[in-house]
Amino acid sequence: MKTRYPKEFLYSLGSLVAATILVHGIWTAWVRPNAQAVLAVQAESMRNDPNFVPERSLFVIMKDWEQESCVILMIWALAMIAFKNRTTGREQDMLESDPVRVPEGMRILPEDTREYVRQLESMPAEQQQSLVVRASKAALARFGATRNVQDVSDAGHAVCAAEAERLDSELSMIRYIAWAIPAIGFIGTVRGIGNALSEAHKAVTGDISGVTEGLGVAFNSTLVALLLSLVLMFLLHQLQLAQERLVLDAETYLDNRLLRNLQVR
Numbered sequence: 001m002k003t004r005y006p007k008e009f010l011y012s013l014g015s016l017v018a019a020t021i022l023v024h025g026i027w028t029a030w031v032r033p034n035a036q037a038v039l040a041v042q043a044e045s046m047r048n049d050p051n052f053v054p055e056r057s058l059f060v061i062m063k064d065w066e067q068e069s070c071v072i073l074m075i076w077a078l079a080m081i082a083f084k085n086r087t088t089g090r091e092q093d094m095l096e097s098d099p100v101r102v103p104e105g106m107r108i109l110p111e112d113t114r115e116y117v118r119q120l121e122s123m124p125a126e127q128q129q130s131l132v133v134r135a136s137k138a139a140l141a142r143f144g145a146t147r148n149v150q151d152v153s154d155a156g157h158a159v160c161a162a163e164a165e166r167l168d169s170e171l172s173m174i175r176y177i178a179w180a181i182p183a184i185g186f187i188g189t190v191r192g193i194g195n196a197l198s199e200a201h202k203a204v205t206g207d208i209s210g211v212t213e214g215l216g217v218a219f220n221s222t223l224v225a226l227l228l229s230l231v232l233m234f235l236l237h238q239l240q241l242a243q244e245r246l247v248l249d250a251e252t253y254l255d256n257r258l259l260r261n262l263q264v265r
Contacts, residue, residue, distance in 0.1 A: 008083065012173075015079035016072075023072045027063075035063035066188030066221040070181045074228045077177040081239050084170070088242050094130040095249055099123065100258055107263040113144035131250050135159040139258055149262050156254040160247050167243045171236065178232050185225020192218025 035057070042054040061067070100116060102108060108116065117140050120133050127133060139156035143149070196214030 011083055012076075012080055016076045019072050019075035019079070023068060023075065027068045031059055031068075032063050035059040060216070061220045062224065064188060064217055064221055066184050066191070066217075067224045069184050070221075070225050070228050073177050073181050073184075074232060077174050077232055078235070080174055081235050084239055085242065088239070088246055091130050091132070091246050092242075092249070094127060095132045095246070095253055098257065099127075099130075099133050100136050102257060102261045106261060108140075108143070108258075108261050109263060110144050110147045113140040116140050117144075131160065131163050131246065132253055134163075135250055135254055136258060139254060143262055147264050149259060149264070152262060153254075153259055156258070157251055160251045160254075163250075164244070164247045167247070168240075171240065174232075174236055174239075178229060178236060181232065182225045182229045185222045185229075188221025188225070189218040192216065192221065 038057045038059055042052075045052045046054070062071075099120060101119075102116075117137055120137050120140075121128065123133065135156045138159045139152045142155035143152040146152075192214045194214070195217060196211045199211050199214060202211075
């Protein structure tokens with residue numbers, strides 16, 4: 001467990017920096033110039049034809065810094081979800097490989113636990129950090145010390161319960177991003193409405209371009225933020241479901257492959 005957190009932290013920090021550089025570069029070189037070109041063409045068309053109705057452009061919808069910030073946070077969250085999904089997948093593969101490997105019909109006596117623990121400790125360091133191996137080692141060590149099957153069950157399930165709490169707490173940053181994205185969208189809403197109100201005096205003279213531009217900022221930022229938030233919350237719940245399934249499968253493995261093979265004498 002000591003090596004996982006620095007690795008995950010560096011991955012998270014690197015993905016944030018990469019997402020910021022990539023998205024800001026795209027917005028600066030492509031999105032905003034195209035949005036300005038579209039707005040210029042629409043303004044010229046409206047001056048020449050009072051009945052002209054401008055079409056909604058994706059560049060115009062995405063051009064403001066609120067949308068840029070939301071996309072950066074979305075990519076950052078997706079990178080962290082991908083990392084945790086990959087970790088959960090490796091844990092699931094480790095569980096399906098049956099690390100204890102008790103032959104069918106074989107019974108484990110308290111005197112045999114050291115041999116099984118040594119078998120687990122001979123695995124590569126990364127595999128030893130998996131949930132099923134840690135829970136199995138704790139259960140076997142408890143059986144060798146107490147010769148009590150109920151204590152073994154409590155020890156194994158305690159490791160699984162602690163892992164479930166740890167996995168849930170590590171999702172806190174993704175949950176924060178899922179909250180921050182619509183919050184940034186609402187900031188855009190307030191900013192856009194404020195800009196529209198500051199240009200309201202021009203509407204008296206017939207120039208409503210400032211008001212419509214401000215309202216466009218307000219509605220576009222909210223639209224993008226809410227759509228990204230919906231997608232992110234779906235992916236977050238899928239990740240949480242996979243992690244909960246992993247813990248339940250580990251507990252089932254302890255019951256079916258380890259505890260039922262324990263025998264005091």
